[in-house]
Amino acid sequence: MRVLREDVVLGPPTKFSATLANSVVESVGRRGKNIVFVLGPSLRLVVNLGMTGRLIYSERTSQEPDIAHPGVVFGLTDGATVIYDDIRRFGLLRCLTTVEYAEWSATIGPEPLARSFSTRKMAELLGKTASPVRSALLDQRRIAGVGNIYALEALWSAGVHPTQPANTIEPPAIGRLHRALRRILRQAIKARGTTFRDYRGADGEPGGFAPTLKVYGRKGENCARCNEKIARSLFGGRSAFFCPHCQPEADSTRPSTESSR
DNA sequence: CGTGCCCCCTGTCAGC
């Protein structure tokens, strides 16, 4: 195994390769946005793809794939390779002991698709912060695995403005948001993800969810529900897309003077 | 402590 880019692995690359050498992949799982390789009873490899990371599998016999930005090359015993490729190198590969894994996993919030993730649980999590609800949804310590696209799609579906303070959302809206988030995540997984630009699945194919998006990347287009123009704003360093009509700004800090828009 | 901001990095595209 070779580390070609030190900044995509956690800790010293020599230690990373030495620890992983000769390990056996027993199973592959997921925690939030992270792929988890179980390597025997005491070791795990956690892969976060960041924005542009990919894991590319190539058979021994096949052509050397066209890989522009290899970060780590894993050699398998049958001669095949798995290459971690990452244009922007925002991804990170962690080699963790089981104890370290448990500590790391404990810093991440509950899985929104778990049966135990109830509306009440979501209300409790969102109630803890006055941050914009979009920021709260993206915060992996609160809820695992929700990214900008799905957060914004769920907010549109629920009719909640992205900057509304999380702890001011009324129970009915929390209920709609909970339902929408889980439905959208399930649909997007079924469609094998969202290719907005260059995302590709492990098989190299683009995801099929993009045509289903109601607001993300649709600034200036008409809202599918009310025909108003979709707006875009910027906060927390990221774009937010929303419908100004379906998702009115419910700013509790301001006296409720109704203004026409 | 929780929160928000900056930054990491490369590629692409719109606008001049």
Place this chain on the structure above:
DNA sequence: TGCTGACAGGGGGCAC
């Protein structure tokens, strides 16, 4: 046809 700036599926680290 260039050049420049804005922006992109994320999250770690560090000032407040």
